[in-house]
Amino acid sequence: xxxxxxxxxxxxxxxxxxxxxxxxxxxxxxxxxxxxxxxxxxxxxxxxxxxxxxxxxxxxxxxxxxxxxxxxxxxxxxxxxxxxxxxxxxxxxxxxxxxxxxxxxxxxxxxxxxxxxxxxxxxxxxxxxxxxxxxxxxxxxxxxxxxxxxxxxxxxxxxxxxxxxxxxxxxxxxxxxxxxxxxxxxxxxxxxxxxxxxxxxxxxxxxxxxxxxxx
Amino acid sequence: xxxxxxxxxxxxxxxxxxxxxxxxxxxxxxxxxxxxxxxxxxxxxxxxxxxxxxxxxxxxxxxxxxxxxxxxxxxxxxxxxxxxxxxxxxxxxxxxxxxxxxxxxxxxxxxxxxxxxxxxxxxxxxxxxxxxxxxxxxxxxxxxxxxxxxxxxxxxxxxxxxxxxxxxxxxxxxxxxxxxxxxxxxxxxxxxxxxxxxxxxxxxxxxxxxxxxxx
Numbered sequence: 001x002x003x004x005x006x007x008x009x010x011x012x013x014x015x016x017x018x019x020x021x022x023x024x025x026x027x028x029x030x031x032x033x034x035x036x037x038x039x040x041x042x043x044x045x046x047x048x049x050x051x052x053x054x055x056x057x058x059x060x061x062x063x064x065x066x067x068x069x070x071x072x073x074x075x076x077x078x079x080x081x082x083x084x085x086x087x088x089x090x091x092x093x094x095x096x097x098x099x100x101x102x103x104x105x106x107x108x109x110x111x112x113x114x115x116x117x118x119x120x121x122x123x124x125x126x127x128x129x130x131x132x133x134x135x136x137x138x139x140x141x142x143x144x145x146x147x148x149x150x151x152x153x154x155x156x157x158x159x160x161x162x163x164x165x166x167x168x169x170x171x172x173x174x175x176x177x178x179x180x181x182x183x184x185x186x187x188x189x190x191x192x193x194x195x196x197x198x199x200x201x202x203x204x205x206x207x208x209x210x211x212x213x214x215x
Numbered sequence: 216x217x218x219x220x221x222x223x224x225x226x227x228x229x230x231x232x233x234x235x236x237x238x239x240x241x242x243x244x245x246x247x248x249x250x251x252x253x254x255x256x257x258x259x260x261x262x263x264x265x266x267x268x269x270x271x272x273x274x275x276x277x278x279x280x281x282x283x284x285x286x287x288x289x290x291x292x293x294x295x296x297x298x299x300x301x302x303x304x305x306x307x308x309x310x311x312x313x314x315x316x317x318x319x320x321x322x323x324x325x326x327x328x329x330x331x332x333x334x335x336x337x338x339x340x341x342x343x344x345x346x347x348x349x350x351x352x353x354x355x356x357x358x359x360x361x362x363x364x365x366x367x368x369x370x371x372x373x374x375x376x377x378x379x380x381x382x383x384x385x386x387x388x389x390x391x392x393x394x395x396x397x398x399x400x401x402x403x404x405x406x407x408x409x410x411x412x413x414x415x416x417x418x419x420x421x422x423x424x425x426x427x428x429x430x
Binding site: 030168189192193194195 | 405
């Protein structure tokens with residue numbers, strides 16, 4: 001409210017209402033998926049009408065985009081300056097993210113469901129997820145090349161990109177296993193193990209012996 | 216047909232019809248997801264009625280289970296004896312699977328969608344996917360412990376299980392990235408890189424230095 005005088009509980013501001021709808025949509029898409037989750041479900045959780053949700057977001061697709069952007073924002077909010085660091089700090093950030101994610105099941109569930117659903121034909125999240133992977137692969141590959149350079153290790157860009165894809169892949173794949181069976185998978189520990197393994201492989205250089213002989 | 220005399224194309228046997236329905240259901244669930252894909256879509260692809268599909272599989276849930284089992288069968292059909300090997304051969308098998316998967320987008324898509332959807336509340340595939348992960352984690356951990364033993368490397372069971380979760384996670388996560396952007400991700404190469412990295416980390420032993428300092 002412009003004059004700051006309206007009590008929060010009685011009449012949320014437009015921004016507060018948007019945040020409420022985003023949090024509700026994250027829960028609904030996470031628990032049902034995008035296709036099966038409806039705007040009516042979202043509206044009911046917030047205590048407004050279906051038309052009220054459309055008033056704030058325009059369409060179900062636009063609400064989905066907003067949920068995905070909301071997730072990205074939450075992902076960096078523990079970082080100073082809220083931007084993703086480079087070099088070795090990037091990998092420390094990814095490990096921290098996994099540790100934080102273990103305490104926010106809802107947002108991990110929404111991300112996992114939407115990412116999985118996005119590979120269906122014509123899914124409205126496909127472009128966002130694809131772009132997110134492209135950007136993240138680039139950032140991780142750049143950080144790997146930087147670490148390798150600092151340590152004087154030869155690293156081809158193709159190998160840095162393989163490693164970057166693997167880092168993203170293992171983080172996403174572990175989330176699904178953890179959501180299904182949190183007692184069997186320690187999200188933070190398994191993620192840290194895998195990122196360490198990938199970093200060590202990259203820094204071992206191209207001449208490191210292979211464990212599995214080609215066959 | 217019991218007497219083998221009926222021409223195949225005119226009237227498929229019950230087993231052939233089941234296979235046709237399974238292949239169609241794999242395509243439909245892969246392209247639309249389980250919730251959005253309908254039995255009518257499946258029936259249309261095979262050229263039979265909705266009731267015809269139910270006659271063979273009983274319900275949409277039961278068809279889903281059959282699709283998931285079908286995928287498992289396809290997964291091992293290139294193996295001698297069709298059972299999963301142990302020790303280092305298991306990892307060679309996983310690398311081969313990734314190479315074969317790069318040529319069967321449909322089945323990878325169905326698996327990725329159903330796995331992603333399975334984390335939604337009360338999803339009928341959740342039990343199957345959870346059980347599959349449990350069994351696979353056990354098999355991979357056992358193979359890792361065997362390889363470590365053969366090489367005289369100390370390996371704690373907890374670390375073997377972290378590594379097993381990471382192997383499954385990276386394979387699943389890379390499939391999603393590859394489905395969305397096949398030009399940016401080389402499924403076979405990235406999978407082989409990641410499995411090698413995880414194996415090397417396990418065989419480096421517990422005293423190997425960490426790349427990312429705790430912080």
